[in-house]
Amino acid sequence: MNEDVRRQFPILAQEVNGHRLVYLDNAATSQKPQAVIDAIRHYYEAYNSNVHRGVHTLGNKATEAYEGAREEVRRFINARHASEIVFNRGTTAGLNLVARGLAEQWIRSGDEILITQMEHHSNLIPWQQAAKRAGAVLKYVPLQADGTIQLDDVERMMSPRTKVVAMAHVSNVLGTVHPIREIAAIAHRHGAVMVVDGAQSVPHMPVDVQELDCDFLAFSGHKMLGPTGIGVLYGKLEWLKRLEPVEFGGEMIDFVELYDSTWKEPPWKFEGGTPNIAGAIGLAAAVRFLESLGMEAVHRHEQQLVNYALERLRKVEGIELYGPKERAGIVTFNLAGIHPHDVATVLDTEGVAVRAGHHCAQPLMKWLGVTATARASFYLYNTEEDVDRLVEALIRAKEFFGHAIG
Amino acid sequence: MQLDELYRRVIMDHYQRPRNRGKLDGHDGIQIELNNPTCGDRIELQLKLDDGRVEAIRFDGEGCSISLASASMMTEAVKGKDVQEALELAQHFYQLVQGHPPDGVDLGDLEALHGVSKFPARIKCATLAWKAMEQALRETAQGNAGK
Numbered sequence: 001m002n003e004d005v006r007r008q009f010p011i012l013a014q015e016v017n018g019h020r021l022v023y024l025d026n027a028a029t030s031q032k033p034q035a036v037i038d039a040i041r042h043y044y045e046a047y048n049s050n051v052h053r054g055v056h057t058l059g060n061k062a063t064e065a066y067e068g069a070r071e072e073v074r075r076f077i078n079a080r081h082a083s084e085i086v087f088n089r090g091t092t093a094g095l096n097l098v099a100r101g102l103a104e105q106w107i108r109s110g111d112e113i114l115i116t117q118m119e120h121h122s123n124l125i126p127w128q129q130a131a132k133r134a135g136a137v138l139k140y141v142p143l144q145a146d147g148t149i150q151l152d153d154v155e156r157m158m159s160p161r162t163k164v165v166a167m168a169h170v171s172n173v174l175g176t177v178h179p180i181r182e183i184a185a186i187a188h189r190h191g192a193v194m195v196v197d198g199a200q201s202v203p204h205m206p207v208d209v210q211e212l213d214c215d216f217l218a219f220s221g222h223k224m225l226g227p228t229g230i231g232v233l234y235g236k237l238e239w240l241k242r243l244e245p246v247e248f249g250g251e252m253i254d255f256v257e258l259y260d261s262t263w264k265e266p267p268w269k270f271e272g273g274t275p276n277i278a279g280a281i282g283l284a285a286a287v288r289f290l291e292s293l294g295m296e297a298v299h300r301h302e303q304q305l306v307n308y309a310l311e312r313l314r315k316v317e318g319i320e321l322y323g324p325k326e327r328a329g330i331v332t333f334n335l336a337g338i339h340p341h342d343v344a345t346v347l348d349t350e351g352v353a354v355r356a357g358h359h360c361a362q363p364l365m366k367w368l369g370v371t372a373t374a375r376a377s378f379y380l381y382n383t384e385e386d387v388d389r390l391v392e393a394l395i396r397a398k399e400f401f402g403h404a405i406g
Numbered sequence: 407m408q409l410d411e412l413y414r415r416v417i418m419d420h421y422q423r424p425r426n427r428g429k430l431d432g433h434d435g436i437q438i439e440l441n442n443p444t445c446g447d448r449i450e451l452q453l454k455l456d457d458g459r460v461e462a463i464r465f466d467g468e469g470c471s472i473s474l475a476s477a478s479m480m481t482e483a484v485k486g487k488d489v490q491e492a493l494e495l496a497q498h499f500y501q502l503v504q505g506h507p508p509d510g511v512d513l514g515d516l517e518a519l520h521g522v523s524k525f526p527a528r529i530k531c532a533t534l535a536w537k538a539m540e541q542a543l544r545e546t547a548q549g550n551a552g553k
Contacts, residue, residue: 339469339470339471340470341445341470341472341527341528341531342413342470342471342472345409345412345525345527345528346409349408349409356445357444357445357446358445358446362446365446371445371446371447371448371468371469372445372446372447400409400413401471
């Protein structure tokens with residue numbers, strides 16, 4: 001990645017508090033390249049129209065672009081069919097749809113659902129609710145000290161009653177990358193469904209759903225250079241055919257009678273109401289942008305950055321780093337004696353944007369024995385200079401609080 | 407935006423040497439626990455009224471410098487005040503940290519926290535202990551009314 005890539009993100013050109021913006025909150029949301037902004041703008045300026053029903057020219061154009069976006073996303077994650085790509089609001093919507101559907105149609109009383117304690121709340125609460133709804137038992141794969149899990153433990157936690165294994169591909173706090181292909185194989189051997197939260201993996205590394213062989217994969221557009229409010233649920237076609245929709249209304253029906261109705265085929269039966277057309281078009285532009293760089297190259301770049309960051313951060317006195325050695329581009333840490341909120345405020349005055357808090361992972365915070373942490377997360381436009389600025393700002397935070405306190 | 411505007415000397419002093427931190431001895435007053443769910447800050451507040459006045463107050467918990475300093479300063483500020491005065495002070499404090507300091511009211515040391523208004527994400531840190539105090543007083547008042 002080079003300066004030419006960076007220049008395509010207009011927001012990064014600004015100064016914050018008198019310093020060039022260093023944006024390190026990419027696990028929360030990513031910035032948008034001009035190409036994405038232009039695609040959305042062009043849709044509204046040139047062919048804004050509803051999809052799937054217009055006979056008129058604009059309606060046809062909008063439908064073509066919307067369904068074209070579906071095909072681009074299919075290619076991006078190598079799904080077999082475009083009909084396996086359901087557009088929705090984001091990862092949370094996708095995981096809720098799957099958990100709700102499986103709770104009603106697949107999980108029976110006394111069955112088991114297997115997750116981990118490091119899930120984002122959006123891949124944890126839906127399963128708590130599914131367990132309650134179906135009378136099932138929620139089980140947790142034990143975590144190793146470094147925040148990884150072991151395949152042996154997954155295998156050991158499986159039983160004939162295990163119906164679902166749900167896991168993030170990449171932890172949004174620790175950056176742990178789970179071996180989903182192997183976990184999916186274990187799940188399938190025991191007759192369970194494999195559900196993957198791909199919010200932190202799909203934007204950052206090559207993800208091939210056929211290779212992973214997961215049954216469902218949910219991710220968000222806004223974390224991968226696309227706009228907010230658009231997300232994707234991938235599901236194997238046989239599963240999408242089997243699951244009932246959770247929202248009913250326009251766009252998703254075949255025939256409506258007075259007392260009963262029939263649904264369209266997937267994916268449309270899950271897309272009731274006017275969809276986020278501009279969002280899907282923006283997401284397709286983001287996919288093209290990522291493909292033009294190559295996901296291998298994006299991944300390599302972030303690996304170099306995170307390794308450089310870990311190497312530099314380790315030398316900061318009083319820092320505690322959480323998570324495994326091998327990880328995605330996420331570094332979560334605390335500075336001794338300084339609350340992460342205070343750290344983030346000092347960093348912000350230096351133009352460095354990081355996240356502080358529990359990162360929607362309260363059970364994981366409990367496991368780490370902290371109430372909150374600071375987190376820096378990288379993307380393709382970040383540079384080693386950004387890492388240097390982070391380290392300098394942390395030293396400034398230590399000085400400020402050391403001085404103020406001492 | 408200057409760090410010194412937020413982290414004033416008196417704030418750092420309260421953060422470093424919190425007043426009224428811990429638990430009341432042989433407590434028979436009211437106890438409230440409040441959390442700030444967005445950041446995991448947590449405060450436990452114990453409060454005892456005598457003849458309608460805050461006779462004793464202590465806090466404990468975890469949080470950032472702003473939330474802990476604000477809690478410490480709050481306990482100092484309301485000690486000895488009657489319920490009405492304490493509730494009124496809380497309102498004045500909220501105005502202060504939202505950037506609208508009340509006219510003609512001397513808030514003493516609390517005014518050091520006015521800088522929080524320039525850091526919107528931190529306003530909730532500053533108000534957590536005050537919300538706990540308000541809730542404690544209201545519950546006490548309700549409890550008394552029920553007697």
